[in-house]
Amino acid sequence: MANYIEEISKLQISHRISLLKERMLSEPRFLSLEQALLITQCYKENENLPRILRRAKSLSLALNKIEIRIDPLELIVGNRTPGVRAGVVSPEAGISWIDREIETLHERPQDQFNVRKEDIEEFRKTILPYWKGKSLEDAVKDRLGAEISAIGKVVKINQTDHAQGHICPNTQKWLAIGPAGLKKEAEEKLKMASDDKKVFYESVIIVLSAAQDFMRRYSKLAKKMLVEVSDGRLRENLIEIERICAKLADNPPETFREAVQSLWFLFVILQMESNASSFSPGRADQYLYPYFKRDIESGKLDLSGALEIIEALWLKFNQIVYLRNSNSAKYFAGFPIGFNIACGGQTQDGRDASNELSFLFLKAQEHLLLPQPNLSARLFKGSSSEFVDQCSRVIGMGSGMPQIFNDESIIPALINQGISKEDATNYAIVGCVELTTHGNNLGWSDAAMFNLVKVLELTLNNGICLQTGVQMGLQTGYLTDYKSYEDLEEAYKKQLDHFIDRMIAVCDAVDRMHAEFLPTPFLSSVIDDCLEKGIDVTAGGAHYNLSGIQAIQVANIADSLAVIKKLVYDEGTLKAEELLKALQTNYEGSEELRQYLINKVPKYGNDVAWVDNIGAKWIEYFAEKLKDYRNARGGPYHTGLYTVSAHIPMGHNVGASPDGRLSRDPLADGGMSAMYGRDRNGPTALLKSVSRINSMYGSNGTLLNMKFLPDFFKTEEGIKKFSSLLMTFVDLRINHVQFNVVRREDLLKAKQKPEQYRGLTVRVAGYTAYFTELASDLQDEIIERTSYGDI
């Protein structure tokens, strides 16, 4: 083992990769309407066909018509637009917001895109009028809009204007038999299918044929380009592209490069079909390994050649970005698209699964330091110290990756959701930090975010919103009415139950509408059981059908209730009237009280058991309550503990809270983190606190942010100490942690002189973004987060 680790550590980035990276980053981002126009055309021509067939035909048309491009330097080809990092519009999912925002896309605070003037006209003339009232977004608004806004300050309902993402397809199967093999399977099934299922299989066959056409088009383009290219090396590369793409259309890949090219085609086509946030390659170091090993053993490939192919793929992951509306961009800043790769972890028989590819993936991250892929490392008790140290080293470089996931807590948490041990052991990550099985799950991990802090506000104020005075919740009384802390807890439960009920009803309805509006035959061909059952993935065809709800935010709940419990009820030193009035007036004239609450009552994140346990208790209550429900596809609801960057807009909805937080101020960040600056006992105490929240209740995914300064990683001893911190994290059974490693001065400078820091990436929450592309308040907030290791 030591041999290849040493060798990999010395590999340099190739000139080709540096050049391609530079070209990619300097290309401006544009809105692209090409596919939207093709979809519109196809829908117009096929008005009478069932939705799924129209979807299949539209995708087929796009795969055959969309303009394609090859850079003769590229080892891996394919994109859904000729330009890189373009914003793609999906009219079937929702475009009303584009109508509202198209003029401001280039200047909005977050995730800007250039828009060509003629595109604005085309959009208004051709696309918008046709889709009025026909998209998922419009239908959701029409059927559910009133309820969604009535509960909006408590529950943020997601998935209302785009197709389902956060999915890890069965890439292994795709590599094994390719589109041709899958098509054959569908054709066999079609022969035996009952009438109601025929249209599903027909749709699958249409899209798979189109996928083959798409690959052939790249082969032909490469051939055509040979006429103009004279450089010997470039010609050689084009000839190889021509060969590989033609081969993949009809046959499965055999070499490592072929397999990686095949993988990339899969993800481009998935994005063309769904234009959704996050399709994850998952454990690519495992399923690509046989291809890699064969080539290495036959001498066809060496480690540096393999690394170059991996880095070529890494660049590709950065060429597809996700266009969100400006509100959603606030919640998920930095257009994360979430190509999440999980390396390391364990094999089915509990051995260390890390291999040459795991180390090469880490090396690629070290070389490129780009936001994608969202690189994750799975650790467990048996992870080799070499692998852990390598993770520490790469974390120390400051790109926020790899983020760390913990097999010891995640596998049991997934099993607890009814997932088989085998599938749980093979878990992958989708989106930012959401957990999934491989290739057989529609996890719907972002069904909704539930604001526990807002519900506490309503509980303290008789169901009346502190910000608007509107009666939003039940009339359970005021803080002053509750005789004991237990009375308060009972009222809180009632309010929670009430909003959970209302939330689930909406989630179910949205879920059903996806099956109605956005069936996805191509995706269904690579999710287990869909072809078997003849049911589209959106209609419940997958083997597992979960839905995830995020409970937000444990730190503010623990801190707020700790204040009330200790001062109002246990010690009686603070009158309920006084606290209630302070909250109602947003601490106007009560700054001393507010300071006292912040500084003199212990806070979550400092290893103070009784405070942490308050947080743990309410997460447990919420997660257990969700078990009462089944989703529209027949699967369970479960809980996630992450906000990504939603703690800012969600905090905006919450009035003053008893933890001393002012109305509209952000909640604690991440999900599991302490409120900023209130974890004062260092990282070990924070980890101990977080470990008190039962990881079983974070089976949809949890998020913990920690920030270290780079000094920590400058010495071998520092790396070792950091690794042992990681391994203690494993023992503490916390699901996830990620690290920002960056100097404060760097961030301040980057804010002032963005042009000099174009490449600086930071972890926003569950993903990494370019710091200079974040809105200014988000930048400030990253600067504010506590940092360790600076003395």
Added chain:
Amino acid sequence: MYGNIIDIKKFAIHDGPGIRSTVFLKGCPLSCIWCHNPEGIDSKINLWYFEKKCIGCHRCVAACKNSALSIGSASPHIVIDREKCINEGNCVEACPTAALCFDGKRVSQREVIDVLLEDKPFYDKSGGGITISGGDPLFQHEFALGILMECKKHSIHTAIETCMYAKKEIFEKFFDYVDLFIVDLKVFNSANHKKYTGVENELIKSNFEFLASKKENILVRIPLVPGITATKENIGEIASFVYEVNNKIPIELMNYNPLGENKYRLMGKANELLKGIKPLPEPELDALYQIISDKGVKIAREKKVKQ
């Protein structure tokens, strides 16, 4: 048993192997003019004022029964009359922002041990443990020793960081309960030692020889203060001395830490001497380490990560 501590710092990564918790005890027999933990010198607990945290609510002034606090002009908001203050803490209790706080606290051995045990999982994974520092651990020696004994019962690796200025009999009591001795040699010339630390260093030197004759795990640290300890002569003399005593004992140089200056301000004192002193630049540090290795003494220096 009770003692006065400054604080317990978790995730201490520069006080011995692995991840550690370090207890800073109050009280030190030396008073080095560059001391970066000046609150450690006095064994008593004193009032601190963080002007930055003060919101000017003046609750403290009302709370003080000894008229020790008054409202300053513009800034600082609060003026402490240290003659009148008896350090009993009514103002600390009243202050909502913790702008007024003590530079330490009186705690029982049990309380200290409970906090130290909290991070045991981290010590175990990292080969870390606990360190008693200060001040000086030999000053409140019974208190320190009790903590060390208890930690050994829990199989926790222990270290102390000491200037060795104590009676030999007291120092010897620690020998069986400490796994690593981190010992300070500051200034070799005894007259200079007295000038800068307040005491001569014969006792320190003989204690060091005594320790080296009995125990193995010793690390010598030299705090670097430009112009005082960080001179070629001083480093050379200390290195020769260590070489004669036992050439297996390594020496580590502790670069100057500018945080100390701020702490003087909190105590309402000024340390003109420290104003503007900067940590030594890397090449000068290299040169001093070179002197040590030239004398045949091992150096203890963290290895840089190759980039």
